[in-house]
Amino acid sequence: MDARLIVVAGIAAAAWMQGPAGAHNEERRRNDFRYTPDPAVVLVAAGAHKSTAADLLWLRTLPDMSKEFADPVLKARWIDNSLESITDLEPSFMTVYDFGQAYLTYLDRRAKGAADRAIALLEKGIRANPDSSGLHVRLAMIHFLEKHDRAKTIEILGRASVMPGFDSLSANMLTTLMAKQRDDAFALRYWVDRMEEGTPEMRRVATLHFWRTKNEIARRAAREFKQATGHAASAASDLNDPKLLQPEAIPAILDGLEFAPDGMPRYPKLFDLEIADFAQSAEAWARTFHDSEGRWPKLDEFESLPAAPAGKAWRFSDGKMTLVEAK
Amino acid sequence: MRDRIAVVAKATFLEAVRDRVLLVSAAFALGLMLFSRVLGWLSLEDTLKMVQDFSLSGLQVLGLLLAMLIGAQSLAREVERRTIYTVLSRDCTRTEFVIGKYVGLVAVAWAVLLVCGAFQCIWVVIWGGSIGGAIAAAILGVLCETLALMSVALLLGALANPSIASVGTLCFYFAGHATEALRDLTQGDRGQDMKGVFQIIYRIVPNLENVNFINHTTSGRPVDWTHLGFGAATMVVWAVVFLAGAAALFRRRQF
Amino acid sequence: MGAPPTVVEVNDLHKTFRPEVFGKPVTALRGVSFSVREGECFGYLGQNGAGKTTTLKVLTGLMTPTKGTASLLGKPSGDAHARRDLGYLPENPYFYEHLTPVEALEFYGRLSGVSPADVRARTPRLLERVQIQDVADRRIRGFSKGMRQRLGLAAALVAEPPLLLLDEPLSGLDPHGRHLVKEIVLEERKAGRTVFMCSHVLSDVEELCDRVVVLHGGVVVKDGAIHDLLDSEPKSFELTADRVPAELRARIQAASTHYRESGDKITAHVRGSILGPEFAAAVQGAGGRVLSLVPERETLETWFVRVTGTAGSARMGSDS
Numbered sequence: 037m038d039a040r041l042i043v044v045a046g047i048a049a050a051a052w053m054q055g056p057a058g059a060h061n062e063e064r065r066r067n068d069f070r071y072t073p074d075p076a077v078v079l080v081a082a083g084a085h086k087s088t089a090a091d092l093l094w095l096r097t098l099p100d101m102s103k104e105f106a107d108p109v110l111k112a113r114w115i116d117n118s119l120e121s122i123t124d125l126e127p128s129f130m131t132v133y134d135f136g137q138a139y140l141t142y143l144d145r146r147a148k149g150a151a152d153r154a155i156a157l158l159e160k161g162i163r164a165n166p167d168s169s170g171l172h173v174r175l176a177m178i179h180f181l182e183k184h185d186r187a188k189t190i191e192i193l194g195r196a197s198v199m200p201g202f203d204s205l206s207a208n209m210l211t212t213l214m215a216k217q218r219d220d221a222f223a224l225r226y227w228v229d230r231m232e233e234g235t236p237e238m239r240r241v242a243t244l245h246f247w248r249t250k251n252e253i254a255r256r257a258a259r260e261f262k263q264a265t266g267h268a269a270s271a272a273s274d275l276n277d278p279k280l281l282q283p284e285a286i287p288a289i290l291d292g293l294e295f296a297p298d299g300m301p302r303y304p305k306l307f308d309l310e311i312a313d314f315a316q317s318a319e320a321w322a323r324t325f326h327d328s329e330g331r332w333p334k335l336d337e338f339e340s341l342p343a344a345p346a347g348k349a350w351r352f353s354d355g356k357m358t359l360v361e362a363k
Numbered sequence: 364m365r366d367r368i369a370v371v372a373k374a375t376f377l378e379a380v381r382d383r384v385l386l387v388s389a390a391f392a393l394g395l396m397l398f399s400r401v402l403g404w405l406s407l408e409d410t411l412k413m414v415q416d417f418s419l420s421g422l423q424v425l426g427l428l429l430a431m432l433i434g435a436q437s438l439a440r441e442v443e444r445r446t447i448y449t450v451l452s453r454d455c456t457r458t459e460f461v462i463g464k465y466v467g468l469v470a471v472a473w474a475v476l477l478v479c480g481a482f483q484c485i486w487v488v489i490w491g492g493s494i495g496g497a498i499a500a501a502i503l504g505v506l507c508e509t510l511a512l513m514s515v516a517l518l519l520g521a522l523a524n525p526s527i528a529s530v531g532t533l534c535f536y537f538a539g540h541a542t543e544a545l546r547d548l549t550q551g552d553r554g555q556d557m558k559g560v561f562q563i564i565y566r567i568v569p570n571l572e573n574v575n576f577i578n579h580t581t582s583g584r585p586v587d588w589t590h591l592g593f594g595a596a597t598m599v600v601w602a603v604v605f606l607a608g609a610a611a612l613f614r615r616r617q618f
Numbered sequence: 619m620g621a622p623p624t625v626v627e628v629n630d631l632h633k634t635f636r637p638e639v640f641g642k643p644v645t646a647l648r649g650v651s652f653s654v655r656e657g658e659c660f661g662y663l664g665q666n667g668a669g670k671t672t673t674l675k676v677l678t679g680l681m682t683p684t685k686g687t688a689s690l691l692g693k694p695s696g697d698a699h700a701r702r703d704l705g706y707l708p709e710n711p712y713f714y715e716h717l718t719p720v721e722a723l724e725f726y727g728r729l730s731g732v733s734p735a736d737v738r739a740r741t742p743r744l745l746e747r748v749q750i751q752d753v754a755d756r757r758i759r760g761f762s763k764g765m766r767q768r769l770g771l772a773a774a775l776v777a778e779p780p781l782l783l784l785d786e787p788l789s790g791l792d793p794h795g796r797h798l799v800k801e802i803v804l805e806e807r808k809a810g811r812t813v814f815m816c817s818h819v820l821s822d823v824e825e826l827c828d829r830v831v832v833l834h835g836g837v838v839v840k841d842g843a844i845h846d847l848l849d850s851e852p853k854s855f856e857l858t859a860d861r862v863p864a865e866l867r868a869r870i871q872a873a874s875t876h877y878r879e880s881g882d883k884i885t886a887h888v889r890g891s892i893l894g895p896e897f898a899a900a901v902q903g904a905g906g907r908v909l910s911l912v913p914e915r916e917t918l919e920t921w922f923v924r925v926t927g928t929a930g931s932a933r934m935g936s937d938s
Contacts, residue, residue: 084571
């Protein structure tokens with residue numbers, strides 16, 4: 037018999053048989069059982085390829101995070117074991133901490149102790165990567181959002197604030213929380229320090245946050261002034277009161293402070309900084325748009341274009357966003 | 364003596380470099396490297412990490428394959444194919460022959476590993492990575508590991524037939540990478556009854572993890588060059604030990 | 619003028635192979651002694667399993683003897699430097715398959731201590747001498763047995779050693795190759811080199827060697843010059859003649875072991891050393907014509923069978 041015929045027939049027969057065999061496998065897997073050996077055994081068995089073993093296990097785990105299991109207990113056990121093994125194999129695998137905590141606090145938040153499991157995972161990550169500001173921020177967020185523990189949040193963000201890569205949004209959160217706790221001087225000093233270091237762009241962002249923090253604190257003081265006196269503050273000197281503001285922060289808060297006709301405090305400097313910040317972001321987005329579309333966007337194509345001040349209008353031309361006199 | 368070692372080394376290099384097994388092994392490593400991109404897609408966010416991890420793992424497995432397929436078989440094949448008759452009947456001692464074989468085998472393994480390593484560096488750059496100290500340390504670590512693996516392969520090749528020598532090399536590779544994890548296991552509350560045994564094993568089995576810097580490439584941890592240097596020195600010491608053993612065994616062989 | 623110096627000295631050589639785990643030890647050599655003098659072409663003969671290869675392995679340092687000594691050019695054979703002056707051609711030589719003949723000769727030459735320049739200079743000449751110059755840059759992998767044998771001979775000669783150890787140098791060769799190798803052996807001998815040759819082809823040994831040692835069952839059973847070992851008296855004659863009278867024809871036919879007539883011509887084999895010349899003289903005396911009278915002596919082959927057969931019986935006798 038022709039050997040080629042046997043090969044072709046064999047392939048055809050095997051391909052046909054693999055259909056029913058695959059269906060049988062599906063049936064077998066219906067109970068969603070996943071086996072992970074003891075993390076200690078995984079660590080020994082992975083040998084030289086711990087990092088690669090972590091990758092493989094992660095690739096196996098990732099799709100299951102968004103999959104519905106018939107038995108949620110089995111799923112929790114599988115995911116927990118996997119996360120444990122992966123982070124044992126590669127303690128610096130940041131994506132695993134990121135996705136793991138996100139999975140536990142969002143996708144699996146109804147499960148018992150999800151927040152505590154997320155905290156345990158992130159604390160393990162921080163032990164292995166003590167300089168990771170990202171892990172600190174995520175841990176702080178869980179304490180803030182899930183545990184409503186403001187003191188713990190401030191403590192963790194405070195530790196993270198001196199680490200490289202601590203982002204300005206988290207810093208803003210920290211200073212806002214500090215201001216809410218009436219630690220005005222700390223909040224302002226934090227941004228003053230940042231304004232003196234880093235790249236020009238980092239200093240620009242720090243300057244913006246410094247003024248935003250001032251605005252936040254001034255608004256709090258104005259609200260408290262109105263509660264105490266029954267009328268709105270109308271001048272900066274109205275807030276010159278140690279009961280309203282932390283004494284060492286008063287000069288900085290009152291510097292450049294004006295009041296709107298409705299009695300709300302405002303800083304013209306902050307307005308200018310916000311406009312410049314928006315223009316910069318808008319121009320960056322417009323450049324991306326230009327690169328992909330081959331043309332500059334029209335003004336109405338910009339998303340969330342803030343209202344221009346009275347008598348002014350936005351104008352976008354040749355990649356530049358400016359405020360011009362309204363026609 | 365140096366001349367004769369160089370002559371044996373050169374012939375071993377030429378013989379091995381033209382062997383098809385070498386191409387197949389390198390193709391495996393490069394195939395794994397290309398496949399790493401597919402895994403990168405699956406990983407959503409960690410394309411570069413997958414590319415680096417799988418490429419470097421492939422490189423390390425390539426080092427192992429070369430030791431198993433070329434190193435462990437080398438001496439046994441010389442005897443089996445009787446090429447040894449024409450070599451040892453010359454002005455060449457058996458020790459010179461074993462050292463020459465080792466030098467030639469390490470040279471060919473390093474050449475292949477460096478070529479594949481260069482391809483991997485290009486591959487990593489293509490997918491957005493940069494070539495820095497970490498990846499250089501990982502590749503250097505694989506080269507150092509090859510020193511020990513090749514000497515063990517020769518020792519086992521002088522002792523047993525090619526299949527057993529290859530399997531023995533594989534076992535050595537696994538043991539060399541597991542002793543540290545086993546020892547660490549007993550530092551917690553587990554395996555206390557085996558603590559002493561694992562400590563002894565850790566001391567007497569070469570710890571190949573000393574030159575395993577693959578994890579450093581993606582972890583962002585700075586490379587401790589002193590550690591790598593010390594690890595490399597350890598590998599050299601072990602290689603000398605195994606090579607001396609291989610030469611002693613080979614001297615006793617009757618052909 | 620004294621006797622030429624001894625080049626190979628084997629003294630009371632014993633070799634017993636011990637099994638790795640179970641089984642009986644096997645004795646391959648039982649007190650072998652012989653010596654080879656400079657300039658000799660020496661034949662080392664024996665049946666399969668007689669111990670020839672074991673002796674060669676001891677001489678080339680591939681094996682250590684259980685007892686006794688072997689030396690090459692005055693140095694113990696186990697000493698690698700003793701082998702610097704040795705050119706060894708093993709039976710069915712094997713080479714690194716991926717090398718070319720040029721690379722192989724460089725390898726063997728350098729291993730024997732020849733300088734790179736000398737190896738480069740000698741290689742083309744040697745390849746031409748063994749007539750494989752056309753495949754000088756092809757990998758050995760595709761070579762026939764005969765080509766390998768020729769390359770093996772070139773490798774043995776590359777260091778221009780004073781002593782050549784050739785194990786079955788003519789095996790696997792076609793008639794042309796056999797002739798070529800014989801020529802080379804004779805040339806080397808003429809150049810004053812000592813040739814130690816093992817061969818199963820006894821006619822080759824008879825043709826090339828001055829002296830032989832016969833090994834049987836691990837023991838030397840004969841050692842001597844070929845012309846001393848073989849009977850010099852002819853054993854028989856082959857007479858070819860024509861125009862022989864009928865009466866004389868009948869006499870010759872009656873005394874022959876084989877007799878053939880073809881027309882006027884007769885061919886007869888007569889035993890002994892006397893009858894042949896007598897009949898030739900009678901033919902000439904009777905007016906006939908002697909076309910040829912060829913004496914037939916004992917060959918090495920028949921001698922070898924005779925000697926090893928006897929020795930074999932003796933050995934078996936002594937064993938029992």
